[in-house]
Amino acid sequence: MLSSSQGKLVRDGEDRKPVICIEGNIASGKTTCLEYFSKTSNIEVLTEPVSKWRNVRGHNPLALMYEDPARWGLTLQTYIQLTVLDHHLSKIMAPVRMMERSLYSAKYIFVENLYKSGKMPEVDYAVLSEWFEWIISNISIPVDLIVYLQTSPQTCFDRLKQRCREEEKVIPLEYLEALHHLYENWLINNTSFKVPAPVLVIPADHDLQKMLHQYEENREKIFTVPRAP
Numbered sequence: 050m051l052s053s054s055q056g057k058l059v060r061d062g063e064d065r066k067p068v069i070c071i072e073g074n075i076a077s078g079k080t081t082c083l084e085y086f087s088k089t090s091n092i093e094v095l096t097e098p099v100s101k102w103r104n105v106r107g108h109n110p111l112a113l114m115y116e117d118p119a120r121w122g123l124t125l126q127t128y129i130q131l132t133v134l135d136h137h138l139s140k141i142m143a144p145v146r147m148m149e150r151s152l153y154s155a156k157y158i159f160v161e162n163l164y165k166s167g168k169m170p171e172v173d174y175a176v177l178s179e180w181f182e183w184i185i186s187n188i189s190i191p192v193d194l195i196v197y198l199q200t201s202p203q204t205c206f207d208r209l210k211q212r213c214r215e216e217e218k219v220i221p222l223e224y225l226e227a228l229h230h231l232y233e234n235w236l237i238n239n240t241s242f243k244v245p246a247p248v249l250v251i252p253a254d255h256d257l258q259k260m261l262h263q264y265e266e267n268r269e270k271i272f273t274v275p276r277a278p
């Protein structure tokens with residue numbers, strides 16, 4: 050249930066708890082990172098609902114989008130916007146929530162990339178943008194910290210091949226490069242869109258053992274994040 054506070058809809062219920070979003074390119078290691086922290090007590094982890102994006106009432110909008118982005122980009126991104134909004138608004142069951150990506154990166158990275166690369170018609174981009182603007186103007190979507198797993202596109206390309214998700218076999222390196230530049234301009238160079246929370250950058254090209262070590266080193270910084278007002 051939503052109620053109104055200071056002109057915005059907010060989720061009813063318990064006190065605001067810290068929300069940490071893990072951001073990064075496709076196959077940068079977000080799920081692996083969340084899996085690691087999920088073993089910590091008092092933390093709730095929400096991974097992206099990719100299984101929903103691969104099966105909505107028997108349809109696979111993720112596969113359709115990769116097959117024909119101009120036709121299906123709007124369909125996929127509309128559904129992603131809905132499912133991610135649902136995550137943001139769901140009741141937080143532990144003292145801290147960590148979640149994979151956010152409503153913000155869905156728009157600022159993926160929708161933007163489809164449009165800028167000429168694969169999304171202007172009218173589809175306009176409709177998604179209107180939806181996004183309405184949501185962030187009218188609903189409180191609190192994020193207290195963004196953890197950015199910073200990788201090279203080549204690392205993601207190698208990991209993507211290793212993960213071997215059927216729909217993603219068609220992804221070329223150039224696609225990951227375009228997403229990388231959008232992420233860097235948003236979270237590092239601050240030259241594109243407003244960043245909704247402080248950013249902690251973790252270099253993420255390293256092997257798994259070194260990554261787990263870095264997660265431990267950053268644990269304190271991550272979990273003592275002050276709540277945004």
Ligand SMILES: Nc1ncnc2c1ncn2[C@@H]1O[C@H](COP(=O)(O)OP(=O)(O)O)[C@@H](O)[C@H]1O
Binds near residue numbers: 075077081254
């Ligand atoms: N540091 C790492 N070194 C090598 N492979 C990794 C590392 N982190 C994750 N992987 C592997 O790379 C693939 C993508 O990782 P994943 O966590 O699913 O990425 P994301 O959730 O960001 O898409 C998986 O096969 C995973 O096992």
Ligand SMILES: Nc1ccn([C@H]2C[C@H](O)[C@@H](COP(=O)(O)O)O2)c(=O)n1
Binds near residue numbers: 074079099126129156
């Ligand atoms: N707004 C989004 C979010 C994700 N995707 C795609 C990219 C991947 O193929 C897949 C899952 O991403 P991952 O968690 O592996 O980084 O969903 C998209 O197209 N739009």
